[in-house]
Amino acid sequence: MTDSPNYAFVCDYIVRHFPKGIRILDFGCGDGSLSALLMKEGFNVSGVEILEEKSTWLQDPAYSEEVRARFKYGNYLNVVPFGDNTFDVVVANVVFEHIQQFPAIVEEFTRVLDAGGVLLASFPTKEAIVEGHTHLPLLHKIGKGRLRKAYLKGFGRWGLGKTRAAAEEYAADWIYYLDNQTFYHPRKYYYKILNDFFSIQDITSDYLRVGSKYLVMHRSGAKHIIGRVVGLLSGWGLFNAIFSRYCLTFWALTKKTG
Numbered sequence: 001m002t003d004s005p006n007y008a009f010v011c012d013y014i015v016r017h018f019p020k021g022i023r024i025l026d027f028g029c030g031d032g033s034l035s036a037l038l039m040k041e042g043f044n045v046s047g048v049e050i051l052e053e054k055s056t057w058l059q060d061p062a063y064s065e066e067v068r069a070r071f072k073y074g075n076y077l078n079v080v081p082f083g084d085n086t087f088d089v090v091v092a093n094v095v096f097e098h099i100q101q102f103p104a105i106v107e108e109f110t111r112v113l114d115a116g117g118v119l120l121a122s123f124p125t126k127e128a129i130v131e132g133h134t135h136l137p138l139l140h141k142i143g144k145g146r147l148r149k150a151y152l153k154g155f156g157r158w159g160l161g162k163t164r165a166a167a168e169e170y171a172a173d174w175i176y177y178l179d180n181q182t183f184y185h186p187r188k189y190y191y192k193i194l195n196d197f198f199s200i201q202d203i204t205s206d207y208l209r210v211g212s213k214y215l216v217m218h219r220s221g222a223k224h225i226i227g228r229v230v231g232l233l234s235g236w237g238l239f240n241a242i243f244s245r246y247c248l249t250f251w252a253l254t255k256k257t258g
């Protein structure tokens, strides 16, 4: 299990804004790293994940039957497999861009969230300058097809120094993931769908402040320096707005009443 500035921020934000023991859904919980940190903070955490192979962490005997029962794995493409008004907070950390049926899942978020509940989400949009998984500039702006594959193959061959065959394999792996499991949408798409159900608050500046402190304290080398620079820049509104639009957005979405 790993930790990251995103996890540090989500835990910090929830601790600052909610009482211990609240009910949290870690939507798209992956290998359970964030869920584990939230449980350690004393929250009542459930999770849902569609990729079965990521569920091995639940075999860990450190987790009781009761905890395991709160985590669900399966083909939940347009449902969230929990009852109405079950959660105070839903966390979706870098998950929006992987949801195939986004509008249906957003309706589900409002159903499982209790009155006044909050959806805490981080996600890159189509406006992002760098494709977040491969770290390649503008790759996600190139439509599916030969050009995208050629970019990946070229980077594998000349950027990473792979053999022709290895570069081909590298490109094929990423193409599968990007073409089938990643869906970039423009910022206004997210705004339009979410605004019907939630009051939207951009908390990217808070994320940059907490996340940069985390990097300074827990990382060395280039990441430490990036933490220091971002920490300084996070006091500047324009930097926060640019980061939110072109790198990663963090929104706190409060369920609307009525």
Ligand SMILES: C[S@@+](CC[C@H](N)C(=O)[O-])C[C@H]1O[C@@H](n2cnc3c(N)ncnc32)[C@H](O)[C@@H]1O
Pocket (backbone or CB within 6 Å): 027, 028, 029, 030, 031, 033, 034, 048, 049, 050, 051, 054, 076, 077, 078, 092, 093, 094, 095, 098, 099, 100, 105
């Ligand atoms: C980039 S990973 C992030 C994992 C985790 N949130 C974290 O921060 O470590 C995105 C995850 O969302 C999951 N996912 C995508 N659509 C989903 C859905 N409809 N229901 C549940 N999980 C989903 C993917 O399988 C993947 O594990």
